Amino acid sequence: MTTACPTGHNTTADLIEDAAQRYAAKTFIHDSGRNLSFETVFMQVQHLANALVARDFGSGDRAAIWAPNCAEWIIAALAIQYVGGTLVTVNTRYKAGEARDIIADSGSSVAFVVDEFLGSNYAQELENENIVGLEHIVALPAPNSLNETTYHRWIHEGERAPDTLCAQRDTQRLATGPNTVSDILFTSGTTGRAKGVVTTHGQNIHAFDVFSDILGLDETDHYLIINPFFHSFGYKAGWLAALLRGATVYPMAVFDVPAVLKAISTHRISVMPGPPTLFQSILMHPDRDAFDISSLKKATTGAATIPTQLIVAMRETLGIDTVITAYGLSETCGLVTMCRRGDAPDIIAKTSGRAIPEVEVGIMRHDGTLAPPDETGEIVVRGFNVMQCYFNNEQATSETIDKHGWLHTGDIGSLDCAGNIRITDRLKDMFISGGFNCYPAEIENQLLNHDEVAQAAVVGMPDERMGEVSAAFVVRTPKSQLLEADLIDWSRQNMANYKVPRRIIFTETLPLNASGKVLKTELRAML
Numbered sequence: 001m002t003t004a005c006p007t008g009h010n011t012t013a014d015l016i017e018d019a020a021q022r023y024a025a026k027t028f029i030h031d032s033g034r035n036l037s038f039e040t041v042f043m044q045v046q047h048l049a050n051a052l053v054a055r056d057f058g059s060g061d062r063a064a065i066w067a068p069n070c071a072e073w074i075i076a077a078l079a080i081q082y083v084g085g086t087l088v089t090v091n092t093r094y095k096a097g098e099a100r101d102i103i104a105d106s107g108s109s110v111a112f113v114v115d116e117f118l119g120s121n122y123a124q125e126l127e128n129e130n131i132v133g134l135e136h137i138v139a140l141p142a143p144n145s146l147n148e149t150t151y152h153r154w155i156h157e158g159e160r161a162p163d164t165l166c167a168q169r170d171t172q173r174l175a176t177g178p179n180t181v182s183d184i185l186f187t188s189g190t191t192g193r194a195k196g197v198v199t200t201h202g203q204n205i206h207a208f209d210v211f212s213d214i215l216g217l218d219e220t221d222h223y224l225i226i227n228p229f230f231h232s233f234g235y236k237a238g239w240l241a242a243l244l245r246g247a248t249v250y251p252m253a254v255f256d257v258p259a260v261l262k263a264i265s266t267h268r269i270s271v272m273p274g275p276p277t278l279f280q281s282i283l284m285h286p287d288r289d290a291f292d293i294s295s296l297k298k299a300t301t302g303a304a305t306i307p308t309q310l311i312v313a314m315r316e317t318l319g320i321d322t323v324i325t326a327y328g329l330s331e332t333c334g335l336v337t338m339c340r341r342g343d344a345p346d347i348i349a350k351t352s353g354r355a356i357p358e359v360e361v362g363i364m365r366h367d368g369t370l371a372p373p374d375e376t377g378e379i380v381v382r383g384f385n386v387m388q389c390y391f392n393n394e395q396a397t398s399e400t401i402d403k404h405g406w407l408h409t410g411d412i413g414s415l416d417c418a419g420n421i422r423i424t425d426r427l428k429d430m431f432i433s434g435g436f437n438c439y440p441a442e443i444e445n446q447l448l449n450h451d452e453v454a455q456a457a458v459v460g461m462p463d464e465r466m467g468e469v470s471a472a473f474v475v476r477t478p479k480s481q482l483l484e485a486d487l488i489d490w491s492r493q494n495m496a497n498y499k500v501p502r503r504i505i506f507t508e509t510l511p512l513n514a515s516g517k518v519l520k521t522e523l524r525a526m527l
Helices: 012-022 038-054 071-082 096-106 122-127 150-159 163-174 201-215 232-245 257-267 276-284 308-316 345-350 394-400 440-447 484-494 520-526
Strands: 027-031 034-037 062-066 086-089 110-114 136-140 181-187 195-200 222-225 248-251 298-301 322-327 359-364 377-383 407-415 421-425 431-433 436-438 453-463 467-476 503-506
Touching: 012 038, 012 071, 012 201, 012 232, 027 038, 027 071, 027 232, 034 038, 038 071, 038 150, 038 163, 062 071, 062 096, 071 086, 071 110, 071 136, 071 163, 071 248, 086 096, 096 122, 096 181, 110 122, 122 136, 136 150, 181 201, 195 201, 201 232, 201 322, 222 232, 222 257, 232 248, 257 276, 276 298, 276 308, 308 322, 308 345, 322 345, 359 407, 394 407, 431 453, 431 467, 436 440, 440 453, 440 467, 440 484, 453 520, 484 503
Parallel strands: 027 248, 062 086, 062 110, 086 181, 110 136, 222 248, 298 322, 467 503
Antiparallel strands: 027 034, 181 195, 359 377, 377 407, 407 421, 431 436, 453 467
């Protein structure tokens, strides 16, 4: 089935070409003091696309990006997709070993990797992993760096490409359509092994055309993107939505409240999505009144539950006219439901709104029947936004999408009579730390790589600033004298910061049920 966007744009190539004509010299990306117009971005996308084609990168080939939010991330993504390639996103919090798994599993032949970031040389660390099938590592400039990198050399090379190469690029671009795979976003799951979610150009553009309409995004907006581009919140609800509407984006590489307040004041930011913790941090910041943030008028956020008072404070204290909560997951292009402008604060805080047009949301009982309003069950979704499949994983796909086309989210919730969804629980064991989804099985598997860890069970532990953080119950190997501080330090070196346990509880045994599964309810009670 062909999935076309209602606006008539079928691919991101269509979007950037149209925007270059429609908005021309208007700034699309403001990054590190640079203003890149829509037409400049389009030219650089074509140049980088030439460099890819020159290396036999073609339709269906995959290229990964492992870098913080920056202009080069957007240009690389659009260039990959311009010639029919598939974008693979990699979490910037990952260590090199974690990034290696994603890049290897995806079969990426090219990786765009930041040169230096947060004290590490990402490009060099990835080079040291010697990933089979990865032919090119393209170093992207570090934030605020003026150093020339491989990325610049590829751009310059593509600018001088012969006509024959440009013709080949255009042939591949014209062969790209709404059903061409645009990206694979890897999502960790309860099994502990990340699965690649496959979606197409048409699906994503359709979904975020709707998102932009509901939010009221337009070409006058200045959009501060704090959410990371490797996630659908920063990529699809971020710069892709801005490209659809001609808005100017301001990527932020590292979250910092004073920097956010300064950016809003300096650049007259009007749109800023983010997790509830972002807005709570702004409201609590002692220097907030020193900045003029009156330009901020549109915001989206989301979580299982949000205090109603936070929504009221966002409107009344921060002066944000449009505050919308939403619900989505990678398997649905990142979008399922949204509140609407004008909804009451209690609806916005206690629910995640109603299904977007052409999407069905239901609550399914254990017997496979759909539940009536106000009955709790598993949230299921059906519509154009449902992923194509999990990459190279037919079994997981069939377990997630049933024969009737319902995608089983694993989230628990209920619908009210108006169709507003109330999420009562996330995945059974998943918890959210500072806006990042934490999957205990994934952290447990990583802890088991330590020579002195025999068993591990991870649960979420309440934290005032982050919402929840990781707590690990660990059974040591015989004769081990492993200390809490040593295991936490090892974790910092081997896993993303948001996964690192803040507390280690050593125990002789883990509580198990009759079938041998760890009783995490007991572990939570012990905390």
